[in-house]
Amino acid sequence: MSKKDKYAPETNLAGGLGWMDESFKGVIPGIYPSTTYEREKDGSYPSGRVYTRDQNPNYDQPEQILAGLEKGADAFLFSSGMAAAVTVFQALKPGDHIVAPKVMYWALRNWLVTFGADWGLETSFVENGDLSELNNAVIPGKTKMLWMETPANPTWVVDDIKAWSEAAKKVGAVLVVDNTVATPILTRPIEHGADIVMHSATKYLNGHSDVLAGALITKEENDFWTRIKRVRNAGGAVLGPFEAWLLMRGMRTLSIRVKKASDNAMAIAKALENHENVEAVLYPGLESHPDFAVTSRQMSGGFGGMLSIRVKGGEQASMDVAARLVLFKRATSLGGVESLVEHRASIEGPDTPCPVDLLRLSVGIEDADDLIADLKEALEG
Numbered sequence: 001m002s003k004k005d006k007y008a009p010e011t012n013l014a015g016g017l018g019w020m021d022e023s024f025k026g027v028i029p030g031i032y033p034s035t036t037y038e039r040e041k042d043g044s045y046p047s048g049r050v051y052t053r054d055q056n057p058n059y060d061q062p063e064q065i066l067a068g069l070e071k072g073a074d075a076f077l078f079s080s081g082m083a084a085a086v087t088v089f090q091a092l093k094p095g096d097h098i099v100a101p102k103v104m105y106w107a108l109r110n111w112l113v114t115f116g117a118d119w120g121l122e123t124s125f126v127e128n129g130d131l132s133e134l135n136n137a138v139i140p141g142k143t144k145m146l147w148m149e150t151p152a153n154p155t156w157v158v159d160d161i162k163a164w165s166e167a168a169k170k171v172g173a174v175l176v177v178d179n180t181v182a183t184p185i186l187t188r189p190i191e192h193g194a195d196i197v198m199h200s201a202t203k204y205l206n207g208h209s210d211v212l213a214g215a216l217i218t219k220e221e222n223d224f225w226t227r228i229k230r231v232r233n234a235g236g237a238v239l240g241p242f243e244a245w246l247l248m249r250g251m252r253t254l255s256i257r258v259k260k261a262s263d264n265a266m267a268i269a270k271a272l273e274n275h276e277n278v279e280a281v282l283y284p285g286l287e288s289h290p291d292f293a294v295t296s297r298q299m300s301g302g303f304g305g306m307l308s309i310r311v312k313g314g315e316q317a318s319m320d321v322a323a324r325l326v327l328f329k330r331a332t333s334l335g336g337v338e339s340l341v342e343h344r345a346s347i348e349g350p351d352t353p354c355p356v357d358l359l360r361l362s363v364g365i366e367d368a369d370d371l372i373a374d375l376k377e378a379l380e381g
């Protein structure tokens with residue numbers, strides 16, 4: 001049994017799998033800025049490293065921890081979540097067909113319909129939750145990848161990973177799940193049939209809104225994973241050593257941050273569910289959520305720190321509520337310890353499927369009553 005299998009995720013995260021700075025016995029490993037590694041007189045590389053592009057020692061500890069958390073065989077870090085996702089698409093070939101949901105991270109959807117299409121990738125977007133549309137969309141011999149995100153940004157619909165994995169298997173396609181929002185603390189997609197898991201590590205994994213990073217984790221080290229490794233090495237969309245070190249520092253507290261943010265989000269969802277100025281609360285943890293049955297199967301330990309509210313009175317009313325909030329800062333992104341609010345439709349542009357009265361809340365780890373009071377004061381003008 002390896003160290004990473006012996007202990008609970010919280011233990012591996014907090015203790016960093018026991019990694020230390022071996023030169024000085026510091027309890028925290030150092031930062032290794034060197035870009036190149038010395039060769040022996042006989043031409044060999046005794047450190048096993050040649051050049052930093054995908055071999056920086058600061059990747060090793062977070063990659064091992066992420067592979068363990070996601071129950072995968074291997075993990076790679078990238079310079080951003082987008083770089084991680086785009087590397088997966090670049091590992092496909094022109095003419096390959098992808099199936100993805102209509103509601104997903106907008107910049108990624110946008111990449112698929114612009115650059116992805118230019119490079120010969122064809123994507124069919126299906127209605128989230130519609131399994132018959134999904135099963136009709138996969139084409140034997142042509143569909144090479146199913147891409148999903150759950151809970152999906154910014155309406156937090158929850159798609160069934162197992163059902164998507166069955167649809168992928170039917171045609172021999174790879175299933176990739178963007179697990180940024182649930183994090184491996186609440187959902188481990190590989191346990192439900194995913195082949196690859198993707199993260200914007202900028203969000204919960206780092207958790208302090210001060211690192212841009214991405215990650216991929218694979219269920220098995222197969223030919224497709226080797227191709228992803230080659231694309232990463234050739235393209236060089238890798239993380240700097242200092243960012244990898246900061247990411248590792250953030251990850252040590254992942255579990256308590258995710259649980260506290262989930263508790264806060266649930267308290268807010270319940271407090272606002274029947275508020276007179278709220279049209280709807282979109283939160284997968286509410287029993288009234290249409291996907292609650294799937295959510296309960298797929299998520300455990302909490303339902304995440306992301307929720308959206310639809311404000312009565314339309315777009316201007318929701319903008320006014322955002323303007324009155326004090327504790328929730330008006331900013332994009334999510335997954336930090338501080339709470340953020342965002343009017344998503346105006347960020348996503350005219351082709352957005354996001355309702356114009358929707359405010360997306362990234363709930364932090366502050367006191368729940370303070371956050372609820374801030375929201376109620378803003379809603380009540």
Ligand code: PLP
Pocket residue numbers: 080081082083105108149153178180181199200201202203212213214333334
């Ligand atoms: N996936 C999701 C769900 C996201 O929310 C984001 C960023 O907001 C990304 C991917 C892209 O990640 P990054 O901003 O690290 O490139």
